[in-house]
Amino acid sequence: MMRCRCIFLIIFVFHVTLLVGNNATKQSSDIPRLLIISLDGFRHDYLNEHELPTINRFRNEGVHATHGMRPTFTTLTFPNHISIATGMYQEEHGIVHISFFDRLLNKTIGMDSRDEGQWSDPKVEPLWITATKQKVKSAVLFWTACHNEFYGIRPLIYSWSYSDNIPFREKIDNAISYFRELPIRLVMVYHSEPDKQGHVYGPNSPEVRDTLFRLDSDIEYLLTKVKSDLNDDLNIIIVSDHGMANVTKVIRPFFEKYLNPASVETSVLTGGLFNVMPRSGLTEQVRTNLSKIPNVTVYKRDEMPERFHYSKPASRLGELTALPDIEGHILSEATTNESDPYKGNHGWDNTVPSMQAIFMARGPSFNKNVQIRSLNNVDIYHIACHILKINPNPHATAGSLVNLTSLFPPKETVSTTTTSESSSLTTEIFFE
Ligand SMILES: [Zn+2]
Numbered sequence: 001m002m003r004c005r006c007i008f009l010i011i012f013v014f015h016v017t018l019l020v021g022n023n024a025t026k027q028s029s030d031i032p033r034l035l036i037i038s039l040d041g042f043r044h045d046y047l048n049e050h051e052l053p054t055i056n057r058f059r060n061e062g063v064h065a066t067h068g069m070r071p072t073f074t075t076l077t078f079p080n081h082i083s084i085a086t087g088m089y090q091e092e093h094g095i096v097h098i099s100f101f102d103r104l105l106n107k108t109i110g111m112d113s114r115d116e117g118q119w120s121d122p123k124v125e126p127l128w129i130t131a132t133k134q135k136v137k138s139a140v141l142f143w144t145a146c147h148n149e150f151y152g153i154r155p156l157i158y159s160w161s162y163s164d165n166i167p168f169r170e171k172i173d174n175a176i177s178y179f180r181e182l183p184i185r186l187v188m189v190y191h192s193e194p195d196k197q198g199h200v201y202g203p204n205s206p207e208v209r210d211t212l213f214r215l216d217s218d219i220e221y222l223l224t225k226v227k228s229d230l231n232d233d234l235n236i237i238i239v240s241d242h243g244m245a246n247v248t249k250v251i252r253p254f255f256e257k258y259l260n261p262a263s264v265e266t267s268v269l270t271g272g273l274f275n276v277m278p279r280s281g282l283t284e285q286v287r288t289n290l291s292k293i294p295n296v297t298v299y300k301r302d303e304m305p306e307r308f309h310y311s312k313p314a315s316r317l318g319e320l321t322a323l324p325d326i327e328g329h330i331l332s333e334a335t336t337n338e339s340d341p342y343k344g345n346h347g348w349d350n351t352v353p354s355m356q357a358i359f360m361a362r363g364p365s366f367n368k369n370v371q372i373r374s375l376n377n378v379d380i381y382h383i384a385c386h387i388l389k390i391n392p393n394p395h396a397t398a399g400s401l402v403n404l405t406s407l408f409p410p411k412e413t414v415s416t417t418t419t420s421e422s423s424s425l426t427t428e429i430f431f432e
Pocket of ligand 1: 040041076077078195241242
C-alpha cells in the first residue's frame, strides 16, 4: 500500500506540472513561501532533555520560544491543530475534542470526518482557506480537517485522511516538489510522531528518545533539500500541538460507582477532563456525585475558568466538566476495570510545563538568533498571514503579532498587503 501511494503521488505531481505548465512561476524571496510542519506531541521539554543537533541548530539560527508554545485547552490533537490553523480558541472554532457529538446536527464529528457540517460557524477559517481566497495556492497534507470544504473552497492540494503511516521524509519530498514544481506558496504538513511513541511508552522512554533523533535526522534531510532544491529560499515553521506526560492514575467515575451512566447522555468527553451532559433535571445530582471524586474539581458551564475558553458551543459540550487537580490523573468513561493502554497522555491544563508545545522558525522572512519566552498557538495563524502577505480573518482575534515583532527583521513591518497569483486550479490527492 505504501509503495502504491508513493507512485501515485509522483504521477500526480507530474500531472499537475503539466496542467499548470508555464504558470509554475519561478519563486524568489519577494514572493515569500512558507512551510509549516507540525510534529504531534513534541513536548517542549524534550528540547532540554535531549541534545538534538539539527533541531538545536535550526532554532538557534532562527527564532524560537525558550519556554515553548501554549496550546489551547483542552490539550488534544484535533482541537489544537484547528486552533493553530484558524487562530481561534476551541469555544470559537467548535472543535472541542478528538471526537464529539453535536446535539444540533445529531452526529459525531471526528478527525477523519468527511463532513462539512462541523464548520457550523462561518467565522471559522483555516489558514489554507484564507490563503486560497486571496489567490495564494497551498498544499495541506494530513493536517486535521484539510479535506473539509469551506463554502466551496479547498486548497490546491490536500489529503483525504488525517491518520497516516507515510514516512516523514516522503512528506518532505512532496512538500519540496510542490514548491519546486508548482506556484504554491504555503505547504502545511502534519506528522504523527513523537506522539505515538509518547503514548505507548511514555515521554521519558528510550523509544521517544530514538524517535526524536530520527526526526532530527529527517529535519537535516529537509534542510539539505531546501538548500539544494530551493536555494534556501523558504520560510519554515516547526511547531507541535501539545506536550506529553506520564499517566499516574486512571479514574473511572462509572465503574467506581460515583456516577450512574443512565444519569447522563451517552456522549462523554474524557481524558484530562470529564465533560458530561446530565439528563433533564439531574444536573445538581450529577454535580454532587462527581464532586465526591477525590482530587477533582467540578465546574458548571458558566463557572469554567475564563482562561480555558472552553464553555461553548452548547451543542457540543455538556453542562458539567470535571477536571483532575493532579496532572497525570485521567478520567475514563470505562464501566469495567479495564486497564488504560497508554503510559503517556495529554489533555491537561494548557498552562502546565509538560503540556507546552514547540515553536521554532527560520527563513528569509524571519529574524536570526532571536529568542522569545513563549507565545500562544493561536498566534501562528497571524505569523503565517504576515509571512504570506495576506489579510487575516477579521474574526481570528484570539492571537496577534503584538508581542511578536522581534520575530521579524527590522525592515519587515506588520503588513496586510494582499498579493495575487494566477488560476484557481483545484486538484485532489486521495490517500486511502
Ligand atoms: Zn497531538
